[in-house]
Amino acid sequence: MGQYLVVNHPQYGLTPLTIVEVEAYTNNDPACHANGYTAKTAPKRALNLFGAPGTGYVYLIYGMYHCLNVITEPKGTAGAVLFRGVVDTNSDGPFVGTNLIGPGRLCRDVGITTAQHNGVMLTKQDAGLYLATSVQGPTEEEHINTTPRIGIQHAKDYPWRWIDTRYLKK
DNA sequence: GCTGGGATTCGCT
DNA sequence: GCGAATCCCAGCC
Numbered sequence: 091m092g093q094y095l096v097v098n099h100p101q102y103g104l105t106p107l108t109i110v111e112v113e114a115y116t117n118n119d120p121a122c123h124a125n126g127y128t129a130k131t132a133p134k135r136a137l138n139l140f141g142a143p144g145t146g147y148v149y150l151i152y153g154m155y156h157c158l159n160v161i162t163e164p165k166g167t168a169g170a171v172l173f174r175g176v177v178d179t180n181s182d183g184p185f186v187g188t189n190l191i192g193p194g195r196l197c198r199d200v201g202i203t204t205a206q207h208n209g210v211m212l213t214k215q216d217a218g219l220y221l222a223t224s225v226q227g228p229t230e231e232e233h234i235n236t237t238p239r240i241g242i243q244h245a246k247d248y249p250w251r252w253i254d255t256r257y258l259k260k
Numbered sequence: 261g262c263t264g265g266g267a268t269t270c271g272c273t
Numbered sequence: 274g275c276g277a278a279t280c281c282c283a284g285c286c
Contacts, residue, residue, distance in 0.1 A: 113267070121267070133282065153279030155268050172267060194268045241267055262286080273275085 091252055092229030095176055097200040098218030102184040107200070108224060110254035111175030111191060113239045115139075115159070117168045120244035123149070124168030132168075139168040144213040144221075148197070148204045155194025158202050160212050160221065174240070177257055179226075189257055229254055 094106035115122040122139070124132055129140035138147040139161065147159040147170050163169030174193045178185035190196045197203070202219065210217035233256055236249045253260075 115267075123267080135281065149267085150280060151266060152268050153266090153281075157267060159267090174267090192269070198269090239267070243266080263284090265283100266281095268278105270277095271275105272277105 091234060091254060092224055092226060094222040094224045095173060096215075096220050096222050097202070099184050099200070104218070105178070105180065105183050105185075106222060106224065107176035107183075107185070107190070108179045108226070109173060109175075110177050110189070110229075110257045111173075112252050113172040113174055114162075114250040114252075115168075115170050115172060117163065119168075119248070121239060121242040121246075121248070122168060122170075125244075127168075129166050136168075138209050139170055140166055141209070142211075144211055146207050146210045146212045146217075146219065148202060148208040150204055151194065156197035156203055157193040158197055158207070174251070175253075175258065191258065 091109055093109055095109055096104055096106050099105045119125055123136040124139040135149055138145055141161050142165045143161050145161040148156055151157055159170035159172045161170050175191040177189045190199050207219050212221050233254050235253050235255050237251045238246055238249055239251045
């Protein structure tokens, strides 16, 4: 939270966007795509969930939208953070004044797709999509709230969604 | 080989 | 508040 997701905008080039909303999914989590599987038995879609930390996991939801995650657990253990919302804090960026809230909208507006970005290493800059330390540093705890995750059918009570209250009220 | 549901969004009512 | 848009693949026949 508060760090940068750097995207490669077709006109503005590399653009740092500040992360303001995330959710966590992990091993033995009923809501995780990898739940009930191992790295060997996982369906193709969820395979990257068992990859090396820093790997991007992009999947298609409802046939229409892409969702971007980053792997957070050691290789072989499922676990990821879903990026649900970013804001453009650049004075002249492409999305100034437009907070990209919602995982599908975020991916649509910055051009993240499974074809281009699933499995890329988000700690390296060569894919034009990566994570970076922000100038303002991580979000202070006073600005962060936790809530249950959105839209899931299982483990609805896990308080594993984090929001920056300066941009999101609930 | 077919069917149904999903970590969503937007527009219309 | 509800439904449509639309693709992947697990589960079941």
